[in-house]
Amino acid sequence: MTSHTAxxxxxxxxxxxxxxTGTAELTPWNYHPRPLGPKDVEIEITHCGICGSDVxxxxxxxxxxxxxxxxxxxxxxxxxxxxxxQSHHDIGNLVGIxxxxxxxxxxxxxxxxxxxxxxKRTFTYNDAxxxxxxxxxxxGYADRVRxxxxxxxxxxxxxxxxxxxxxxxxxxxxxxxxxxxxxGPGKTVGVIGIGGLGHLGIQFARAMGCDEVVAISTSxxxxxxxxxxxxxxxxxxxxxxxxxxxxxxxxxxxxxxYDKNQNWGELLDLVATRGTFHLLALPETPLSIPGGALLWxxxxxxxxxxxxxxxxxxxxxxxxxxxxxxxxxxMPMSDPNxxxxxxxxxxxxxxxxxxxxxxxxxFYHDSVKNEEELQSITKYLDIVLCTSDDKNQDWGKxxxxxxxxxxxxxxxLPETPLxxxxxxxxxxxxGSAVGSTEAxxxxxxxxxxxxxxxxxxxMxxxxxxxxxxxLMEGRPRYRVVMESEAASRH
Ligand SMILES: [Zn+2]
Ligand SMILES: [Zn+2]
Numbered sequence: 001m002t003s004h005t006a007x008x009x010x011x012x013x014x015x016x017x018x019x020x021t022g023t024a025e026l027t028p029w030n031y032h033p034r035p036l037g038p039k040d041v042e043i044e045i046t047h048c049g050i051c052g053s054d055v056x057x058x059x060x061x062x063x064x065x066x067x068x069x070x071x072x073x074x075x076x077x078x079x080x081x082x083x084x085x086q087s088h089h090d091i092g093n094l095v096g097i098x099x100x101x102x103x104x105x106x107x108x109x110x111x112x113x114x115x116x117x118x119x120k121r122t123f124t125y126n127d128a129x130x131x132x133x134x135x136x137x138x139x140g141y142a143d144r145v146r147x148x149x150x151x152x153x154x155x156x157x158x159x160x161x162x163x164x165x166x167x168x169x170x171x172x173x174x175x176x177x178x179x180x181x182x183x184g185p186g187k188t189v190g191v192i193g194i195g196g197l198g199h200l201g202i203q204f205a206r207a208m209g210c211d212e213v214v215a216i217s218t219s220x221x222x223x224x225x226x227x228x229x230x231x232x233x234x235x236x237x238x239x240x241x242x243x244x245x246x247x248x249x250x251x252x253x254x255x256x257x258y259d260k261n262q263n264w265g266e267l268l269d270l271v272a273t274r275g276t277f278h279l280l281a282l283p284e285t286p287l288s289i290p291g292g293a294l295l296w297x298x299x300x301x302x303x304x305x306x307x308x309x310x311x312x313x314x315x316x317x318x319x320x321x322x323x324x325x326x327x328x329x330x331m332p333m334s335d336p337n338x339x340x341x342x343x344x345x346x347x348x349x350x351x352x353x354x355x356x357x358x359x360x361x362x363f364y365h366d367s368v369k370n371e372e373e374l375q376s377i378t379k380y381l382d383i384v385l386c387t388s389d390d391k392n393q394d395w396g397k398x399x400x401x402x403x404x405x406x407x408x409x410x411x412x413l414p415e416t417p418l419x420x421x422x423x424x425x426x427x428x429x430x431g432s433a434v435g436s437t438e439a440x441x442x443x444x445x446x447x448x449x450x451x452x453x454x455x456x457x458x459m460x461x462x463x464x465x466x467x468x469x470x471l472m473e474g475r476p477r478y479r480v481v482m483e484s485e486a487a488s489r490h
Contacts, residue, residue, distance in 0.1 A: 008134040010035040017142030018336045019069035020058035024344060026141065026336050029069050033146045034135035041089050041149040042082035043097065048140035048333065049075025049165035050343045052196065053099070057126055058340075067128055073140030074099040074124040075165040077155060087149040094155045096316075098168035099124055099306050101137055101147035109404065116308050117404040117426070141336045153312050156320035166196070166326035167319055169306065174201035174254060175315040176307030177278045178208060181252045188212040190250035190270060192237070193257025194222045197280055199229055200326055201254045206230030207322035214246055216270075218259070243270070248297070251275045258283055265417070268293035268301070279303035279425045286396070288417040294431025295413055303425030374401070382406045395420045402427035454479045461485070 009032035019029035036042060054072035056062050076097040080089045089095065103110055103118035110118050120130040124147070125139030131148075138145065155164045174197050183189055189205040191198050194217050205213045207230075214233045215226035226234045235242045243266070251272050264287050271277050277299065293299060307315065318324070331339040374397070381401050386408060395418045402408050410418075410431040420429065435443065446452070459467045461482040470476060 008034055015138070015142055015144045017071035017138060019071045019138075020065070021069050022058070022060045022065055024055065024059050024337075024340055026058070026072075026340065029071065031071075031138060033138075033144070034129070034133060036082055036084050036146060037131075037133060037148070038084040038086040039149050040084045040146050041080050041087050041095070041152050042144060042146045043076065043078040043095060043152065044081045044144055045076055045078040045140055045142060045333075047077040047161045047165045048073040049169065049328075050336075050339050051075055051099075051166075051169050052343070053169075054139075054141075055340060055343055065126060067126055067136045070126045071138040071140075071142050072125050073142070075168045075170075076124070076140030076145060077161045077165045077168075078145075080152070081144075083149060089149050089152065089154075094161060094164075095152040096155050096164050096168045097124060097140070097145070097147055097152050098172060098312060101151045102129060102131060103148075103151075103309075104131070105150070113308050113310055114405060116306050141333075150309060153309075153316060156316055158320040159316070159325070162328055162330055163325045164316070166200070166328060167316060167324075168312070170196045170326065171200050171204075171319060171324075172307040172312050172315050173197055173280055173304075174256070175204050175318070176311055177254060177280070177302075177304050178204055178252065179311065179314075180304070181276050181278065183208045183210050183252055185209045186211060187251045188214070188249055188272070190214040190216055190246065190253040191231075192216045192253065192255045192267065193281070194226055194229070195257060196326075197256035198254070199225075200324065201256060201280075202226065202229040202231050203324045204318075205252075205254075206232075207318070207324050212249075214250065216246075246270055248272055253277045254280055256280045262287075264288060265290040265293050268299055271297075271299045273297040273299070276300045276302060279422060281422075283422045286419045286421045288419050289429075290417045291410055291412075291414045291431065294410055294429065295433050296431070298430065298432050300407075300428050300430040301425060302428035303422065305426065377401050379403050384408045385411055387411045389414050393418075396424050399424040399427060399429065456481045458483045458488075460488070 011032055013033065014030045015033055016030050018026035020026050051074060058070055058072050080091055080093045080095055083089050083091065100116060100121050101124045102122040103115040104120040107118055109115060115121065122129050122137050125137050127137045129135050129137060155161065183205055187210045189210045191201040191205065194215055202213055202215055212232045213230060214235055215231035216235045216237050218238050220236055223234045235246055237243055247269055249272055250270050252275065253271050255267065255277065258281055268277055280303065294301065331342065378400055380403065382403055383406060384402050386398065389412055399408050399420060404426045407428040407430055455477060456479050457476055459480055459482050461484045464482060467480055467482055471480060
């Protein structure tokens with residue numbers, strides 16, 4: 001293949017990589033990178049991890065390649081060999097690049113430090129830059145790469161370059177949710193799946209000082225490995241007794257793997273009251289969630305994609321200090337096809353995938369009652385309280401109204417399970433039933449002070465049947481209160 005040319009390319013240099021045009025077979029391919037911008041760095045690549053996402057992207061399992069030939073690879077480690085005037089890096093620094101290589105730095109997600117959800121973020125490969133300078137992004141199965149230096153992270157000297165590579169994707173993907181949900185002393189953490197993500201999740205949870213770290217797998221062969229990684233307990237999820245032994249016990253449950261016909265309610269039952277189920281795998285079919293599993297014990301469901309750039313730095317430092325290291329196999333970079341084949345044999349099951357936005361976009365096209373009105377508040381709301389639902393409710397559509405990191409709270413209890421696409425879990429799905437005693441006292445005081453009153457209809461306490469009938473007919477606006485005769489005489 002020959003490289004294409006365009007004005008935004010730097011014709012003074014050519015980078016050499018391995019590209020896919022939609023199959024697992026990679027062929028040598030050269031390209032001209034973007035001109036080196038003021039914040040950019042150029043990296044001479046020494047190592048690149050193979051992520052499950054690489055395989056799912058190049059084989060077009062996640063959809064057609066959008067930007068021409070794709071050089072995969074987003075667990076990149078190498079040396080800084082050139083830098084723009086504003087870059088803080090030093091030439092010769094050993095740095096790593098994960099799944100994203102640019103963000104705007106100035107939006108409602110970037111400003112508070114959640115740049116991994118920036119609408120203008122650019123993924124490290126198979127993406128186009130959105131910073132106004134044009135150009136496409138190419139990954140690390142190559143000799144060099146140019147990225148925004150803000151997304152090239154200095155590798156602590158304690159970590160070898162080969163071991164640093166998987167930390168940049170699998171590492172941050174598991175570290176971020178543990179931090180988010182307060183993993184540490186006093187907490188019990190579960191990790192479903194002992195693979196690329198899970199084996200790091202177990203190590204991080206233990207290193208954070210969690211009381212218990214439960215490794216959950218369908219395979220007994222992982223029992224010893226789990227202990228070596230630091231798990232305090234191993235549970236074979238195919239064994240009902242073992243599963244029952246951890247029911248309602250896990251404050252944080254990281255899900256990195258799932259079965260074809262996963263019973264999600266069964267997994268949610270493992271989460272402790274007010275605990276969180278955190279999805280890191282991306283099932284292709286929607287999840288079927290029994291509403292009661294969320295509502296009765298205030299269990300939340302949420303997912304996440306990688307982590308913000310400050311957290312990547314923190315994670316690398318933490319891994320260096322606490323000796324958290326991925327278990328790796330080294331293969332020669334001269335033959336990425338062999339590495340990809342090796343990965344495919346193991347089944348690329350352990351990674352979250354990055355092209356969430358595109359899936360969401362096609363998802364909105366479903367018909368709704370007033371599509372325009374709904375569109376106008378899509379990804380707009382921080383909190384959605386759901387007090388009612390249709391018979392054939394499209395839950396994905398309702399959940400898409402919530403901003404990334406926002407919360408959808410289920411207050412009504414649907415009779416049938418909620419069917420939700422996994423990628424929607426970049427927002428939190430929570431359930432809640434009544435509130436604590438202290439919350440009731442506070443609420444009464446708050447209502448008194450801020451003038452919050454229910455609209456009520458009074459009916460006689462002598463004839464509760466009339467009240468029940470009135471309710472069943474769906475007539476009250478909005479709440480019925482029965483009053484005793486003695487009270488009504490006052
Ligand atoms: Zn990855
Ligand atoms: Zn931004």
